[in-house]
Amino acid sequence: MRTLEPFLAEHPFLKDLAPEYIKLLTGCASNVRFDAGQFIFREGDEANNFYIIRHGKVTIQLFAVERGAITIQTIEAGDILGWSWLISPYICRFDAQAVELTRAIALDGKCLRNKCELNHDLGYELLKRFSHIIVQRLEATRLQLMDLYGAHK
Amino acid sequence: MVDTANPFIPTQYRIQKVLGETYDTFTVELVPLQDNDGFSFLPGQFNMLYVFGVGEAPISLCSDPAIETSIKHTIRAVGTVTSAIQRLGRGGVVGVRGPFGTHWPLDDAKGNDVVIVAGGIGLAPLRPALYQIFAHREKYGRIALLFGARTPHDILYKHELERWRGRFDVEIKVTVDSAINGWRGNVGVVTTLIPGAQFDPLNTIAMICGPEVMMRFTIKELQNRGVKTENIYISMERNMKCGVGFCGHCQFGPTFVCKDGPIFRFDRINTIFGKREI
Numbered sequence: 001m002r003t004l005e006p007f008l009a010e011h012p013f014l015k016d017l018a019p020e021y022i023k024l025l026t027g028c029a030s031n032v033r034f035d036a037g038q039f040i041f042r043e044g045d046e047a048n049n050f051y052i053i054r055h056g057k058v059t060i061q062l063f064a065v066e067r068g069a070i071t072i073q074t075i076e077a078g079d080i081l082g083w084s085w086l087i088s089p090y091i092c093r094f095d096a097q098a099v100e101l102t103r104a105i106a107l108d109g110k111c112l113r114n115k116c117e118l119n120h121d122l123g124y125e126l127l128k129r130f131s132h133i134i135v136q137r138l139e140a141t142r143l144q145l146m147d148l149y150g151a152h153k
Numbered sequence: 154m155v156d157t158a159n160p161f162i163p164t165q166y167r168i169q170k171v172l173g174e175t176y177d178t179f180t181v182e183l184v185p186l187q188d189n190d191g192f193s194f195l196p197g198q199f200n201m202l203y204v205f206g207v208g209e210a211p212i213s214l215c216s217d218p219a220i221e222t223s224i225k226h227t228i229r230a231v232g233t234v235t236s237a238i239q240r241l242g243r244g245g246v247v248g249v250r251g252p253f254g255t256h257w258p259l260d261d262a263k264g265n266d267v268v269i270v271a272g273g274i275g276l277a278p279l280r281p282a283l284y285q286i287f288a289h290r291e292k293y294g295r296i297a298l299l300f301g302a303r304t305p306h307d308i309l310y311k312h313e314l315e316r317w318r319g320r321f322d323v324e325i326k327v328t329v330d331s332a333i334n335g336w337r338g339n340v341g342v343v344t345t346l347i348p349g350a351q352f353d354p355l356n357t358i359a360m361i362c363g364p365e366v367m368m369r370f371t372i373k374e375l376q377n378r379g380v381k382t383e384n385i386y387i388s389m390e391r392n393m394k395c396g397v398g399f400c401g402h403c404q405f406g407p408t409f410v411c412k413d414g415p416i417f418r419f420d421r422i423n424t425i426f427g428k429r430e431i
Contacts, residue, residue: 059340071332071340078349099337136345139370143342144330148364149273149303151177151231 004029004105011052013080013129021122024115028108034058034098040081045092047084048110053077056102061095069095072144073137083130085109086116160397163203163248164189169223171243175307178274179239180215180227183249191221195256196281197388197416201396202226202238203248210234211393211411213278214252218285224249227277227309253396255416257282257360258386266294266352268380270371272301272343272363276309278388278415279362283317290322297324297350301343301367304329305336324351343367347374354379360416362388369427372419385419387426406431 005026008014014022032051034040040051040058058075072094075081084092086109116123166183173179185192194214203209210232216225230239238247259282267286271279279298286293298317302308308327318325326346328339339346343363359375361368368387375385391403391410398412406425408414425431 057337057339068334071336073341073345074328074339076339076349140342140345143344143366143370146366147303148330148342148367149301149307151229 004031007054007105008052012078013052013133017125021125024122025107025112028111028115029105030108032104032106034102034104036098036100038098040096040098040102041092042095043092047082047090047092048108049106050080050082050085050109051104051106053079053081054103054105056104057099058102059097059099061097063095069097073140074099080130080133082109083134085113086126086130160250160253161395163201163250165246166224166249168238168241168243168245168247174227174309177231178227178229178307178309180225181238182216182223182225183247184223186246192224192252193221194218194224194252194281196259196285197256197278198252198254199278199393199415200224200226200249200251201253201393202228202234203250204234204237204241205246205248207237208234209248209250209394211253211396213388213415215277215280216284218281219288227274227280229274250396253393253411255414257416258358258418259285262286262358263289263292264294264356265384266296266357268297268299268347268350268352268357268359268375270299270343270347270359270361270363270375272367272371273303273307274309275362275364275367275388276300279360280310280313282360287317287320287323294356295324295352296322297352298326299343299346299350300325300327301346301363302327302329303331305332305338326350342370344370344374347371347378355381357384359385360388361385365389365427382420382423383418386416387419388416389414389422 008025009022055077059071060073061069061071063069165186167186168181169184170182171179199211199213201209202212212226215227228235230236269279328341328346332340357380359380361371389410391405393411394400394402396411398409403410
């Protein structure tokens with residue numbers, strides 16, 4: 001049977017990760033699918049997974065009573081969804097909802113957290129990669145806040 | 154077309170058509186009041202549009218350069234002159250000086266992939282480049298148009314984007330900075346579209362137009378993908394007045410944006426681009 005190992009090994013996010021770590025990640029990985037409209041996680045949920053999106057589109061939302069669900073960002077095929085599993089208190093900060101049929105690889109963050117505690121090299125490798133994503137998203141959010149295309153009279 | 158003997162004398166054009174693009178942006182189609190030899194320009198160039206008794210403003214040409222009988226300008230009504238053009242409406246007469254400035258490197262781009270990154274009304278000066286690329290599609294490699302707007306209501310040229318999306322030989326990605334329920338497209342800044350766009354970084358010409366901050370981060374992201382600095386072109390905006398490099402209002406370091414720009418090869422200005430002292 002074909003495992004998820006080759007897919008994980010080839011994914012840019014895991015580029016140059018040692019084969020033994022890829023093997024370890026494969027043990028924590030499973031194929032998942034979400035139908036259009038289905039929530040993948042909700043704000044306040046325990047953050048026990050992260051996802052590598054293979055197909056489809058996911059919105060990251062914040063719900064405000066006065067304005068309804070506000071989409072902050074969309075995540076597409078190839079992107080990584082979820083970093084709260086790595087950072088205490090391991091609680092989802094936003095809602096994630098599939099816009100269309102979405103297929104992904106789910107990685108068991110809870111299991112990986114324990115492995116990272118035991119193997120700091122693995123922890124460092126993962127933290128390096130997730131820091132990069134967090135910085136990218138922070139930068140994008142700051143640009144969004146600037147209202148770049150607004151009419152600055 | 155500008156009087157080459159005296160580039161300061163405007164030619165009168167009538168507003169033949171006005172098309173509302175968004176709540177604050179519209180496109181005017183202009184035809185000359187008197188017969189002339191047609192108006193030829195290169196993609197990326199701009200005109201000075203003069204509202205008599207009000208003033209002049211530099212506005213990019215956004216029509217198909219192959220059509221010389223009329224010209225189009227997409228205008229955002231945010232200043233005195235642009236609001237006056239909006240008030241003139243169909244039948245109004247404006248003065249036109251131009252075309253001025255440098256153009257997008259469509260000849261150099263032949264044989265390469267082309268990635269076009271536009272933010273907001275920055276799509277307007279890139280539209281003539283797209284028309285030309287589509288007219289000679291076989292001469293270019295992959296084409297990616299990445300467009301960022303403020304909200305779904307701010308998306309320019311919606312029908313055209315839809316039509317271009319229907320082609321099988323161009324990748325078109327649109328994103329908005331914020332959206333409420335009902336929008337099924339991308340949300341996020343335009344730079345987030347770059348990592349997933351299909352082009353060969355080593356053989357790509359990039360053309361960028363939008364607010365300077367957006368261009369700064371776009372350049373960084375393109376360089377991260379491996380696009381060479383000398384293959385990145387940007388459209389600069391400054392306070393253009395004369396259009397021919399006399400008055401100095403649009404000085405940008407050692408250059409004048411109206412004459413040496415508005416399209417610059419990035420490696421020629423990267424030491425001064427984004428510097429707050431310039």
